[in-house]
Amino acid sequence: MGGALYPESLIRVHTEFLSRSVMGNTHSVSNSSSLSLKCADEARAAVLSFFKAPPEYTVIFTANATGALKLVGESYPFTGGSSYVLGNDSHNSVHGIREYANYRGARVCYIESTPQGGFDAPTAKNVLLRNRPRSRELAPSLFALTAQSNISNSKNPLSMAEYASSLGYHTLLDAAALVPTSAFSLADNPVDAMAVSFYKMFGFPTGVGALVVKKSFLAQLKRPWFAGGTVDVVQVPGNIVTLSHEPHEQFEDGTINYLTLPAITDGLQFLSAYLPFLPLRLSSLLHYLVSSLSQIKHDTTGTPVVRILSRKPTRRVKNIGDQADTGSTISLVFLSPTGDMIPNSFIEYSASRQFISLRTGCMCNPGAAAAILGIQEDMQRLFPGVTLKDFETAVGRELGVVRISLGLASNFQDVWKVIRFAALIGKEKSRQVLWDRWTEASGIGQAI
Structure with a gap:
């Protein structure tokens, strides 16, 4: 998309x-x-x-x-x-x-x-x-x-x-x-x-x-x-x-x-x-991706690695020519073992190292981002001249989500790579290695 x-x-x-x-x-x-x-x-x-x-x-x-x-x-x-x-x-x-x-x-x-x-x-x-x-x-x-x-x-x-x-x-x-x-x-x-x-x-x-x-x-x-x-x-x-x-x-x-x-x-x-076949194909890929991501847990605490915020399909397309009741996009946030949101910038950097292209942020749609993130009240408190940094400081974290978009060229291998990447984030040792590389590359001295 x-x-x-x-x-x-x-x-x-x-x-x-x-x-x-x-x-x-x-x-x-x-x-x-x-x-x-x-x-x-x-x-x-x-x-x-x-x-x-x-x-x-x-x-x-x-x-x-x-x-x-x-x-x-x-x-x-x-x-x-x-x-x-x-x-x-x-x-x-x-x-x-x-x-x-x-x-x-x-x-x-x-x-x-x-x-x-x-x-x-x-x-x-x-x-x-x-x-x-x-x-x-x-x-x-x-x-x-x-x-x-x-x-x-x-x-x-x-x-x-x-x-x-x-x-x-x-x-x-x-x-x-x-x-x-x-x-x-x-x-x-x-x-x-x-x-x-x-x-x-x-x-x-x-x-x-x-x-x-x-x-x-x-x-x-x-x-x-x-x-x-x-x-x-x-x-x-x-x-x-x-x-x-x-x-x-x-x-x-x-x-x-x-x-x-x-x-x-x-x-x-x-x-x-291809268009007559796309809803059926993408529905299958989306259902598999959503169900697989929802089952991935942190190896240290057993808590979820991701929280899917976007609308999930209520039904699966089963026939050629049928239309899906949602799009083929997932907007989510990655969670730490304690349940806090992992910075999107870290996820985007780490995904790129795995040759996965993800988009993070509010996708030029602040209204929907505020709704699915539950920050409508914070949106109401904005003032003239406010910067993104001001907003993030008030909210206490990076704004936006991680978006995974499936389209005409998406195949099962693409979905599988995303699932494998999420599992990598759920493992403490591999996540720490990625974190160290990110903090070194970005100059951020944090620990997770």
Whole structure:
């Protein structure tokens, strides 16, 4: 979920294409530019097809999912009577839209996270109902739904977007963590706009994401500036500007990443071949990993080595085509023999020595991190200018969790290596050796 491994076949196909083709800036009519435009159009069509988007949708290519979310935030017509509703368990790029809402006088309304992340559907409906727009024309309001959390492993009900829409909200779906391992259809789950990132889906290319958006919704957005590529005519000096006739071009600043867009088409074809089988495969790996980690004990005290904080699946996927009720991520903390949290920085360092890539921290999702770590009250006591060090000093330990993400390329050997590593931490002698190496490398004079 953080960044998928890129398949050798995809790199080879794209390299061969570039070696026999000459691409040019799409804002021209030369042969090389025409080829780039053709490939860009094919990539847009592939994205729409992959997500089963009805004809009213178009695709705006961005640098990443964050860029797609920012496009909506900066252009949305918030007013003093508007509401921006979102869940605590959201990525910082979703939280960041509140800056635009606050600047224009709109209310920012949060849906509380459960202790396992995500939100409770009745609670979410209550927040949406209490803050529903009085008039979509005079006080447009936006609901941002996180389809799947990048830290708590929770999947929120997609039907919540339909409910919000029935109340008059515009709906924005952050699908960046969902679509790498779950099939998604805009025909079945319509939203006004959806943000995705392709490197999370199939590893290559980085630097390309997309906003899949209804053209009618685009028509209501007003960008605070224009740039090369977004306009047809500009009066200089003066104030007259005519935007590009294609809706998507009005939101694609400058030159799109035309050299890598053909890889989007190939990558979606690659993922399409595996996606029906992924939930079944990942469900098996996740269940084995969760059950095995839960059974590992310290050799000196018999106490657990890890505490899993993220949401665990309630059922196991058994058939091809079925969807899991959670993601394929585990967020946990490692515990010392006395039950105290072992520093995440030590775990990350020690894992890297075993050639295991783990991510630690709050994963750009402070709301979910606070919920699953049980530090919501500490979050409420933050003050302007607070630093991470201040926060950690107040809490008394490092903030964040250890995240293990399973995806397209994960296999049993990967899971087994993580289990073996956790067992290594549970053995006093091996843990002390790792600790000594870490303290020497980091200059920290501690004992565990």
